[in-house]
Amino acid sequence: MASSDWELVQRSQAGDHEAFRELVERYQRKIAALALGMLRNREDASDIVQETFAKAYTNLDRFKGDSALYTWLYRIAFNLCVDHQRRDSRHTTVPLEVDERGGSPLPLPEGEPPRDDPFERTRDSEIRRQLDEAIRSLTPEHRAVILLREIEGLSYEEISHVLQVPKGTVMSRLHYARRQLQTLLRGAL
Amino acid sequence: MSERVMRCEDAAPLLDGFVDAELEGATLIDVARHAAACTSCDATLQELIALHETLGGHGRADADSVDLSGLWRSLEPQLVQADARRAWRRRLRTTPVWASALAIAASALFFLSPRTAAPPQSVATQVARRPNQAFIERIDSEGGRFELRRDRKNGTMLIMVSATGDDLP
Secondary structure: OOOOHHHHHHHHHOOOHHHHHHHHHHHHHHHHHHHHHHHOOHHHHHHHHHHHHHHHHHOHHHOOOOOOHHHHHHHHHHHHHHHHHHHOOOOOOOOOOOOOOOOOOOOOOOOOOOOOOHHHHHHHHHHHHHHHHHHHOOOHHHHHHHHHHHHOOOOHHHHHHHHOOOHHHHHHHHHHHHHHHHHHOOOOO | OOOOOOOHHHHHHHHHHHHOOOOOHHHHHHHHHHHHHOHHHHHHHHHHHHHHHHHHHHHHHHHHOOOOOOHHHHHHHHHHHHHHHHHHHHHHHHOOHHHHHHHHHHHHHHHHOOOOOOOOHHHHHHHHOOOOEEEEEEEEEOOEEEEEEEEOOOEEEEEEEOOOOOEOO
C-alpha cells in the first residue's frame, strides 16, 4: 500500500531520501505544469521544479501538516516563479508550440488520438499559440489562479492557501482572468 | 414548495462557481434552473466549459514535455548538503545556553579589550636575570628607555628599563 504524504514527510524529516524521492515522483509533474504555465519556458520550468523540491526539503521541519503537502509545494513553486520573473525582467520565452530542443511537435493532450489530418494539426498548433499568448498576457497573479484551477483542479479554498489570499480574491481573480482569456481566444474556442 | 426565481444579474456572478462546483447545493440548483431557461447564461456556461477543456488539455500536455529525467540526480546532492546544515542547526539548538553565553562573552572580551603594544616583558625579565650580560648602549625614546645588551647565549637583546635603569618586569 502506498504511504500517505504525511508518512513520507515524517520519514523525509528524519533524513530518509527514498521517502522524499517518492514525494518528488508524486508531485514533480504537477509542479512542472504550474511552473511551465507561469514561465512559458521548459528549461526554466525544469529549474523551478528542482528549486521547489530543494527548498521544500530544506524547510521540511516547518511543514506541520496543517495543509495538504501539494498546496505547500505549489506555494513554494509559485513564489519561486514570481521571484524568477522579477529577477529576470528581460525574460525571453520560447513559444511553446515549437519545441526548442529540436523542433518536434509537442505531445497531444492525454487521451487524444494522434492527428493525421494536417488541417487538424495546424488548427491544434494555432490554438496552442493563441493560448500561450493569452496566458502570457495575464498578470502572474491571474495566471496562477487560472493554472491552479483549470489545469491542477484545485478548489478555491486550496488556491487561497497557495496564494495566501482570501477566497473572495481567488474568485474575483478567476472571474477576471477567464473573461480576459475568453476575449483573447474568441473564435479559437 | 416555492421555487426561487433567479435573474441574469443574480446568476452572472455565480456562473464561475457553478462550473467549478463551488456553490452550495441550493444555489447550484437555482443556477442550473436559470441556465436551462436562459440562452444567454447558458451560452456563457458553455464558453466557460470550453475554456476549461482547452486549458486543461493543453496545459497537461505541455507539462509532460518538461524534461524531468535528471531531476533526482541533480537534487540528491542538495539534499545531502541540507542534511548537513540541518544537523549543524540541531547541534546548535542542543548546545546549553550558558555555553553559548560564555563563548559570546569570551569573544567580546577578546575583540573589545584595548590593545596596547606591550614590550617583550618575558624576554626582558629572563635576560635581566642572567649574570653574564654586557651593556652595549642605552636608548632613550619617547616611549621609554631601552638598553642594548650582549648575552653569551642569546646574543644581542633589546631590553626595556625603567627611569632608574632597572629592568621592567
